[in-house]
Amino acid sequence: MSEREVSPGSRGETPRPEQVFFEDPALDRMMGVLLSLATEHCVLRDRLRAIESQLADSGALDAQALDAAFVAGPEDRKDTAAFVEALMRPLLGLQQASGATGAFSLARRRKS
Amino acid sequence: METSERAFQAAQAFLLAAKGFWTTTLYDRLRAEYLQQCADQDRQPETVADVAEIVEGSTTYRYFAWLERHLQSAKYAGRYGLVPFYRQRQAQALETLDASAQDARLALDPGLDMPAYYMATDIHQHPGGVWSEPTAGLVYEHGARTTTPLLGGAHADLHTRFTEQVAAGGTPSRVLDMACGFGKSTLPFARRFPDASVLGIDLAAPCLRVAVKTAGDEALGNTRFQQGNAAGSGTDGGAFDLVTSTMFLHEVPPKVLDEVLDECFRVLEPGGRMVHLDFWHLPDPFGRFLHYGHGRRNNEPYMQPLAELDLPRILAQKGFVDIDIKPFNEVDGAVPDASVWRFPWTVISARKPTEV
DSSP: OOGGGSOSSTTOOOOOOOOOOSSSHHHHHHHHHHHHHHHHHHHHHHHHHHHHHHHHHHTSSOGGGSSSOOOOTHHHHHHHHHHHHHHHGGGGOOOSSOOOOSOOOOTTOTTO | OOOOHHHHHHHHHHHHHHHHHIIIIIHHHHHHHHHHHHHHTTOOOOSHHHHHHHHTTOHHHHHHHHHHHHHHHHHHHSTTOHHHHHHHTHHHHHHTTGGGGGOTTEEOOTTOOOOHHHHHSOGGGOTTTTTSSTTHHHHHHHHHTTSSTTTGGGHHHHHHHHHHHHHTTOOOSEEEEETOTTTTTHHHHHHHOTTSEEEEEESOHHHHHHHHHHHHHTTOTTEEEEEOBTTBOOOOTTOEEEEEEESOGGGSOHHHHHHHHHHHHHHEEEEEEEEEEEEOOOSSHHHHHHHHHHHHHTTOTTHHHHHTSOHHHHHHHTTOEEEEEEEOOSSTTOOTTOSSOOOOEEEEEEEOOSOO
């Protein structure tokens, strides 16, 4: 069953328009795309770790030669937290390297 | 294609970690920006509207609000959401509940009308609500494990803490747990008071099946579950010396809440207590602003109306005495102005007079 078959409500009605949080609803929708991609990314990362682990267990892969061998439990959670940190830090809107700040526009630079 | 259990768990772990970032880092940033804005503008907001004027245009707030809404939506309804996951395994998942159908502890009422308000909103953004399909109770139980990400596995302890607080006021012998859901609030009472009879009522049969299954697994013989409406439970007047609920009062419209409180009074014996764990009014307007926003974003439209009710006056008008409304610490060290987002946990308790 596809997730598209999930009912938006219990009444079988046409889905209601989603809540809007940004000045341009395009950003609301794009955030949804990003969240889906990020989730898929995490699922794939987990899958890759599982494959690496099984290959190593079977001897098909030299686990020690891998940069990061599969580690279960707390390390996985730490890794996920680090991924989330990197993914979401841009939402804080802070520069990583100091420079010009504020909204970017060249609209008033008519002489150039 | 069916989602593998591993993929489901990996996706849910990601969503939970993202919620953790939202609860801590993003919340902290939002709060810092708000306080800075107040200082820069020399303003001391008193109302939610005052706070909204300062915060709602901020980019950080827009992301905060979006993530609150959509991390929850993805948890329930996304590709790796709880609802599709359990639908895909419905037959297998429901096998675990088969025995509950014949369990003497369970009394279902297939003819019970679901209230209009209950059907109008899918609370917690759970598609179809907690009542409309057989796996809804399993979905709700699974989802509730991560309602408060920072509590993690300690979430269940919240109920134990509440039960202990109630126990400090005396040992009940007949307990009614209103809107008991899948029994997460009921079973701690049954465990804590083994000599008491404990009845949980709820509108949602799929949740009650999970509750009975858990009670059966633990061989708890002192608890029963009944499908019914807390606003008119059908139980005998004066039948209980303790009426309780957990995270229920904010889910009903004010008119229904009025009926629920009347029902509490009716089913309590003279001198009996009611103790509810819920969310109520926050003195800090920024906290209120986020609390009311949470209600809207999480499909819990009656959170704000409850928080704005003058409960002490209403309870007094209904005849209750020993009215006591106080904050509840869900974990050690929880404080209202902590740098992490949290619910305004509140214990609302009162007593029916000995002579009515």
